[in-house]
Amino acid sequence: MVSFFKLFLDPILVVACLYALSVPFQIATDGHELLLAAFAFLLTALLLDGVFLFVPGYSRPLLGVGRFSLEWLAVVVSLTLLGRLSGFDDYFYPPFILTWFVVAPVSLLVxxxxFRWLVLRPDGDKRADAKKVIIIGANQPGLVLAKNMQEHPFLKMDFVGFFDDRTEDRLPNVQKGKLLGGLKEVNSYVKAHNIQQIYISLPMTAQPRVVDLLEQLQDSTVSIYFVPDLFVFDLINARFDNVAGVPVVAICESPFLGMNGVVKRITDIILSLFILSLIWPILLAVAIAVKITSKGPVFFKQRRYGEDGQSVLVYKFRSMKVMEDGDKVTQATRNDSRLTPIGGFIRKTSLDELPQFINVLEGKMSIVGPRPHANAHNEQYRQLIRGYMIRHKVRPGITGWAQVNGYRGETDTLEKMQRRVEYDLDYLRNWSVWLDVKIIWQTATMMFRDRNAF
Incomplete structure (x- = not known):
C-alpha cells in the first residue's frame, strides 16, 4: 500500500484535480488537456516522492511539508518552462492553470x-499487531537495524533485544537492558516469549554458530532473516537484485540505473537546454574575447574519463596558451604563466566550463557529478587512492559535491585529491534530484567568491 501510494497516487490525484477543475472553468477535454495531463503525471511521478510521510521525517511532518512544497514548486516551474518554450501554454486559460497549481498540492496534502492518520498512525509498543523481534549479533548492521525499528513505529515491529555471546562491557553501544543473553539461550527465549521474527546479524566467519542456531530453531514457527554485514565494504548503491533467477547482492554499482537513470538524464537535458537558451550571448561574448586576445582556437578539447572509464572529449573555452592532452598534463596554479590575458578571469568565474553544457546534451557529461580529470592524472591517482576509479562509474559533471565543499581548483597534495574523491563517493551514495539542485544552487552562488579558482 505504501509503495502504491508513493508511486501512483500522487500523480493520479494531480491529474484528477486537473480534470475536475475543467468542469467549472468550462475547459474542453481535448488533446491539449490530455497532453498536459501526461506531462503533469510524469513530472509528479519523477519529482514528488512522498517520502516525508514515511522515513525518516515521519516524526517531523512540518519539515516534510517544506520539502513537499519545494518538490511541487519544481513541478510547477518545469511545466511552466515547457509551456513557454513550446508555446503550449497559449492553449489554456491562465486562471484555470493557476487555480490548478494551488488546488492540486492542497489536495495532495489533505x-x-x-493516509498518515489512518494507515501510519503509531500506537506505541502496546499495539496488538506488532511483531516481537530479536536480533542475533549486536554489531554495526544489527545496531542500525534495531535503531530503525525503534524510530519507525509504523513498521509494526516490537524490538525486544539482542542476543550476543559477548558481555555488556564489550558492547558499549547497546541500550541498557537490551542484551538478553547468549546464542545458547535463544531457543528457550523464543518459545517462552512468543518471538515472531529473528534477524541474524553475525559475520560470515560465524557460520558454524549460525548453522547450530538454525538447527535449534527448526521446531519453532519463528520467521528467520539473515542480515549480511555489508558495512565491511565501501558500499556504492548497495542493493539486492536477481540475475537469471539467482539472488545477488550489489555492493558497488552506479546509482543511475533504471528510473534513476531516466530521471537524471531528463533533468540534464531540460536544464542544459534551458541554461543554454539563457547564456548563449555570454557564450558568444567569451568566444570572441578568447579569439581576439590570444592566438589559437576558441575551444580547448581534452580527453577525460567518462562513464565506465570510457574516453570522451570534454569542451572548454581555451584559457591557456598550451593545449596539453598527453601522458603528462600540468595542473593550473595561481598566477600560472601559461594563462592567456583573459584566461585567469574565465577560469575564476567558471566561464571556461560553459561549453560543457554541449557535452551534457551529447550524453558525455552530466550537469552534476564527479569532475573529470585529465587522463594523465587519472592514471597517476588510481594507483595512489583507494576507490579512485569508482567515481568513473557515472558520467562526469560540470560541477560536483567536492567542488561546492571547497575542493575546486588545484589539487597540489595527495590529501586534497583524497578528500575530493571522498566527496565524489559520498555523492554517489546519497544521490537524489534535490542534492543535484542543492549543488547547482551552491555552484551559482560561489562562482565569484571561490578562492580556489584561478
Whole structure:
C-alpha cells in the first residue's frame, strides 16, 4: 500500500484535480488537456516522492511539508518552462492553470494527512499487531537495524533485544537492558516469549554458530532473516537484485540505473537546454574575447574519463596558451604563466566550463557529478587512492559535491585529491534530484567568491 501510494497516487490525484477543475472553468477535454495531463503525471511521478510521510521525517511532518512544497514548486516551474518554450501554454486559460497549481498540492496534502492518520498512525509498543523481534549479533548492521525499528513505529515491529555471546562491557553501544543473553539461550527465549521474527546479524566467519542456531530453531514457527554485514565494504548503491533467477547482492554499482537513470538524464537535458537558451550571448561574448586576445582556437578539447572509464572529449573555452592532452598534463596554479590575458578571469568565474553544457546534451557529461580529470592524472591517482576509479562509474559533471565543499581548483597534495574523491563517493551514495539542485544552487552562488579558482 505504501509503495502504491508513493508511486501512483500522487500523480493520479494531480491529474484528477486537473480534470475536475475543467468542469467549472468550462475547459474542453481535448488533446491539449490530455497532453498536459501526461506531462503533469510524469513530472509528479519523477519529482514528488512522498517520502516525508514515511522515513525518516515521519516524526517531523512540518519539515516534510517544506520539502513537499519545494518538490511541487519544481513541478510547477518545469511545466511552466515547457509551456513557454513550446508555446503550449497559449492553449489554456491562465486562471484555470493557476487555480490548478494551488488546488492540486492542497489536495495532495489533505490526502497525505489522511493516509498518515489512518494507515501510519503509531500506537506505541502496546499495539496488538506488532511483531516481537530479536536480533542475533549486536554489531554495526544489527545496531542500525534495531535503531530503525525503534524510530519507525509504523513498521509494526516490537524490538525486544539482542542476543550476543559477548558481555555488556564489550558492547558499549547497546541500550541498557537490551542484551538478553547468549546464542545458547535463544531457543528457550523464543518459545517462552512468543518471538515472531529473528534477524541474524553475525559475520560470515560465524557460520558454524549460525548453522547450530538454525538447527535449534527448526521446531519453532519463528520467521528467520539473515542480515549480511555489508558495512565491511565501501558500499556504492548497495542493493539486492536477481540475475537469471539467482539472488545477488550489489555492493558497488552506479546509482543511475533504471528510473534513476531516466530521471537524471531528463533533468540534464531540460536544464542544459534551458541554461543554454539563457547564456548563449555570454557564450558568444567569451568566444570572441578568447579569439581576439590570444592566438589559437576558441575551444580547448581534452580527453577525460567518462562513464565506465570510457574516453570522451570534454569542451572548454581555451584559457591557456598550451593545449596539453598527453601522458603528462600540468595542473593550473595561481598566477600560472601559461594563462592567456583573459584566461585567469574565465577560469575564476567558471566561464571556461560553459561549453560543457554541449557535452551534457551529447550524453558525455552530466550537469552534476564527479569532475573529470585529465587522463594523465587519472592514471597517476588510481594507483595512489583507494576507490579512485569508482567515481568513473557515472558520467562526469560540470560541477560536483567536492567542488561546492571547497575542493575546486588545484589539487597540489595527495590529501586534497583524497578528500575530493571522498566527496565524489559520498555523492554517489546519497544521490537524489534535490542534492543535484542543492549543488547547482551552491555552484551559482560561489562562482565569484571561490578562492580556489584561478
Amino acid at each position: 490526502t497525505h494527512a489522511m
